[in-house]
Amino acid sequence: MLLIECPWCGPRAETEFSYGGEAGIFRPADPHALSDAEWADYLFYRSNPRGTHRELWNHAQGCRRWFGVERDTVSYRIKRTYCLSGASGGQPDGSAGGLEAGSGKRR
Amino acid sequence: MKHYSALGLLRNALGRNRRWTPAWRSAGPKKSYDAVIVGGGGHGLATAYYLARDHGLRNVAVLEKGWIGGGNTGRNTCIVRSNYLWTEASLLYEKSLKLWEGLSRDLNFNVMFSQRGVYNLGHSLQDLRDIERRVNANRLNGIDAEVVGPAKIKKAIPCINTSPGARYPILGASLQRRGGVARHDAVAWGFARAADALGVDIIEQCEVTGIEVRAGRALGVATTRGAISSERIGVAVAGNAGVLAKMAGLRLPVESHPLQAFVSEPVRPVLNTVVMSGAVHGYISQSDKGELVVGAGIDAYNGYGQRGSFPVIEQAMQAVIELFPAFSRVRMLRLWGGIVDICPDACPIVSKTPVEGLYFNCGWGTGGFKATPGAGWVFAHTLACDRPHELNAPFSLERFSSGALIDEHGAAAVAH
Amino acid sequence: MSESAPPAGIAIRVRSARGFINLRLNPRNRQALEAAERVLGQQAPLSANTFTGGEHNLYWLGPDEWLIATGAQRASELARELAEALKDFHAAVNDVSGGNVELLVSGANASMVLAKGCPLDLHPRAFAPGQCAQTGLGRAAVLLAAVDPSTYAIVVRRSFARYLRRWLENADSAGVPFRAAGKRQQAGYRSSP
Ligand SMILES: Cc1cc2nc3c(=O)[nH]c(=O)nc-3n(C[C@H](O)[C@H](O)[C@H](O)COP(=O)(O)OP(=O)(O)OC[C@H]3O[C@@H](n4cnc5c(N)ncnc54)[C@H](O)[C@@H]3O)c2cc1C
Numbered sequence A: 001m002l003l004i005e006c007p008w009c010g011p012r013a014e015t016e017f018s019y020g021g022e023a024g025i026f027r028p029a030d031p032h033a034l035s036d037a038e039w040a041d042y043l044f045y046r047s048n049p050r051g052t053h054r055e056l057w058n059h060a061q062g063c064r065r066w067f068g069v070e071r072d073t074v075s076y077r078i079k080r081t082y083c084l085s086g087a088s089g090g091q092p093d094g095s096a097g098g099l100e101a102g103s104g105k106r107r
Numbered sequence B: 001m002k003h004y005s006a007l008g009l010l011r012n013a014l015g016r017n018r019r020w021t022p023a024w025r026s027a028g029p030k031k032s033y034d035a036v037i038v039g040g041g042g043h044g045l046a047t048a049y050y051l052a053r054d055h056g057l058r059n060v061a062v063l064e065k066g067w068i069g070g071g072n073t074g075r076n077t078c079i080v081r082s083n084y085l086w087t088e089a090s091l092l093y094e095k096s097l098k099l100w101e102g103l104s105r106d107l108n109f110n111v112m113f114s115q116r117g118v119y120n121l122g123h124s125l126q127d128l129r130d131i132e133r134r135v136n137a138n139r140l141n142g143i144d145a146e147v148v149g150p151a152k153i154k155k156a157i158p159c160i161n162t163s164p165g166a167r168y169p170i171l172g173a174s175l176q177r178r179g180g181v182a183r184h185d186a187v188a189w190g191f192a193r194a195a196d197a198l199g200v201d202i203i204e205q206c207e208v209t210g211i212e213v214r215a216g217r218a219l220g221v222a223t224t225r226g227a228i229s230s231e232r233i234g235v236a237v238a239g240n241a242g243v244l245a246k247m248a249g250l251r252l253p254v255e256s257h258p259l260q261a262f263v264s265e266p267v268r269p270v271l272n273t274v275v276m277s278g279a280v281h282g283y284i285s286q287s288d289k290g291e292l293v294v295g296a297g298i299d300a301y302n303g304y305g306q307r308g309s310f311p312v313i314e315q316a317m318q319a320v321i322e323l324f325p326a327f328s329r330v331r332m333l334r335l336w337g338g339i340v341d342i343c344p345d346a347c348p349i350v351s352k353t354p355v356e357g358l359y360f361n362c363g364w365g366t367g368g369f370k371a372t373p374g375a376g377w378v379f380a381h382t383l384a385c386d387r388p389h390e391l392n393a394p395f396s397l398e399r400f401s402s403g404a405l406i407d408e409h410g411a412a413a414v415a416h
Numbered sequence C: 001m002s003e004s005a006p007p008a009g010i011a012i013r014v015r016s017a018r019g020f021i022n023l024r025l026n027p028r029n030r031q032a033l034e035a036a037e038r039v040l041g042q043q044a045p046l047s048a049n050t051f052t053g054g055e056h057n058l059y060w061l062g063p064d065e066w067l068i069a070t071g072a073q074r075a076s077e078l079a080r081e082l083a084e085a086l087k088d089f090h091a092a093v094n095d096v097s098g099g100n101v102e103l104l105v106s107g108a109n110a111s112m113v114l115a116k117g118c119p120l121d122l123h124p125r126a127f128a129p130g131q132c133a134q135t136g137l138g139r140a141a142v143l144l145a146a147v148d149p150s151t152y153a154i155v156v157r158r159s160f161a162r163y164l165r166r167w168l169e170n171a172d173s174a175g176v177p178f179r180a181a182g183k184r185q186q187a188g189y190r191s192s193p
């Protein structure tokens, strides 16, 4: 059982979370400008590393925030968890973020 | 190769079993081969066997980092069937099933292929519609398939819970009578022995650590037992496909996830067929030793550790008990995990790559054991002829950019 | 068996006539927060996984989300007042009274019964009165709040309420004869002969 540290709620059991795949995959701003291969890369190709993986998790049964996790895919050890920039409500440490600060990023 | 026979068995028994010889040579690597297969699982060994038998390529090595069959081949729940929905998939798996039917004779090795039938249960109206659709599609492709109702299911499997009050009532099932199970280790050993007899070097404890590519051509591999040159390299390493691809500067649309299975303590014969359910997400059969063999779902997250998470174990157990309440008293004896290579469309990749002379067989995910002979057969063709056989042509890497995906998620619905 | 006292049992009670409002706004927008608090007549908890009492119970659900539990009569009116006060802000007010049920579980062994199906550490050191958490209990997603050392409030989806109640009753009866507090307790252990 993974014990995952939600940046808001602290360490919680794996069963409270849902997995969101590799982090840092952004929808291309102009899909029509891409070649088929580039579009396929965005849709289907992931780095799938043996080692450190940056991935998204959602505290689905808790505060329902998405956040980032750095996890080793062999030992399953979690190296760190972090807030995504532009998270609503600011960061747990009280630093910037939130609708005003991140409104551009939140679309 | 010493031919195995009933007479030979008797003779060896009388000789107190002292005269058995190893089933295959323990070969050391040569400097170069006409073809190198990376991965000594069922797929790699079958590829080498068919390369030697059907394509006359006998200067072939299979490189295995551990021991043969120690990967998913030795970790799966052994279900064999061909009742997939889409024509491309069902023809490939049916080719494999046909090979299974003659495999023990072909290999002169008892792979214990037992066609005890496979039931895919339906628990909702939509499930039943999907089942009927799939059964019809199978029949159009010449594959045996039938729809059975709860009464027939209950008659065939007395200990299953078909009460309408169940949380997931069993409303019907598809049945493929030619489906069943085979003995996983025997498949690896049988292919190894037969390939060895045709001259293939099976080299265990030999990890591939690099792939030499120059000017877009594969030239050889670096291994823990030295460099080996070969201009034809076939990779069949299941969950490690991405790692090998990276060695050649390639990316693959696969992600590696843990998948678990369990066996119970041996019990008396109670289940003489294979039962799978996508809704409760479990699949179960009984081994010849009497153990209940249970398969779970994959862990949602990526992983290369050959173990899975506890919530998934719990889920699989709940699935089994939902279907077979009596099994709640059975104790589980062992559990383990394998790393499965999941493709976005849940179909394999058996394909050439942008690197000339380098071929990949991967993406079988949770369901490639049943494909072992068929995958080896088409992969051998692909390596020998430098182009896919028509059966595996649809399973190329290009499908991800052309959009011609083969979406088998619906049909399989459950890891298998 | 002899060393342990018979189960003390827990009391499970549905809190009737409760209404619930889901409130979302970004607390970094002070004006919006204050507008809401003016209507509520109390402060919204800003530290994660805590709740405040008063006329209403305000539970922290997320950094920009709260659940307001109040009297059923008051809820729809309060929701209207909040919506009115927040109409110029980026905020959302939803009356979710119909979808939720509040259970009160009390008794000296309440935390142990809950622990049978809840992954949280319910030791008072880790989950003290005033704290709340959204988590899993049995197979249900719940909002769990420590009211006092022997009482927990559980807000659960109405469709899961009957199941959860049965689960709690079963957890209470099928389990261990609880040992005196302080000794290690293995939750979920069955001692049936
Ligand atoms: C729990 C579980 C249950 C399953 N149940 C079923 C089922 O019921 N039916 C079904 O059809 N399928 C099932 N599968 C899937 C099936 O097991 C696989 O698809 C299939 O066995 C893959 O065979 P393979 O030969 O490609 O891979 P493997 O048997 O995994 O062989 C790959 C080999 O490559 C080796 N290797 C890796 N990296 C290197 C390297 N760098 N150098 C050299 N060698 C390397 C590994 O050691 C391994 O032996 C299941 C899988 C699991 C894990």
Ligand SMILES: [Zn+2]
Residues within 6 Å of the ligand: A006, A007, A008, A009, A010, A059, A062, A063, A064, A065
């Ligand atoms: Zn959280």
